[in-house]
């Protein structure tokens with residue numbers, strides 16, 4: 001029986017174009033100046049030191065780290081330090097009202113219905129936990145953060161790694177067979193299935209993604225009794 005639903009964001013609850021055409025450019029335009037001015041702020045300094053450790057360059061200058069981060073952004077690398085820094089920059093955008101978190105129209109009503117039915121709702125995205133809370137906190141449908149009881153990002157592991165889903169199940173203290181993962185990416189769903197989870201693939205555009213996962217176009221097409 002499904003007791004918790006864990007959802008991806010980009011391409012699942014949220015249009016990929018919002019992430020790639022609004023959020024990513026917003027952070028990219030501000031990253032260099034932000035780091036030149038804020039690099040001594042504790043949260044920023046910690047992310048930069050984690051980046052230095054990750055590239056094995058403990059003495060790397062801020063300018064060198066800026067270059068590295070731009071390379072990561074050019075290639076959409078899911079670097080945890082990059083995701084932390086993007087999340088800090090996005091906070092300003094949400095708080096200033098520069099944008100709201102995009103959600104497909106079917107998402108909020110269905111999340112609310114699942115919550116009312118007693119299901120635990122969680123998020124798993126490569127975006128930082130802070131970025132996830134901002135997107136749902138400043139969403140098109142208002143503040144949806146009260147619906148969620150857990151948030152997971154790359155600190156639990158990469159999304160295409162089976163161990164990540166084993167880690168999440170352990171943290172939720174639930175058997176994998178009670179967990180349902182919603183994502184648009186077949187490889188993420190494959191990893192979750194190998195960890196014993198139920199899976200459902202969101203096809204949000206007319207892509208004919210071939211996979212053997214249950215496929216739906218909207219959250220309200222998901223019948224939980226399907227997953228016994």
Ligand SMILES: CSCCC(=O)C(=O)COP(=O)(O)O
Pocket residue numbers: 008009010019023078083086124125126127128131132135159
């Ligand atoms: C929380 S919105 C920003 C999502 C993000 O930064 C990202 O890289 C999404 O990556 P994913 O692997 O979860 O599609």
Ligand SMILES: [Mg+2]
Pocket residue numbers: 008009010011012183184185
């Ligand atoms: Mg996705």
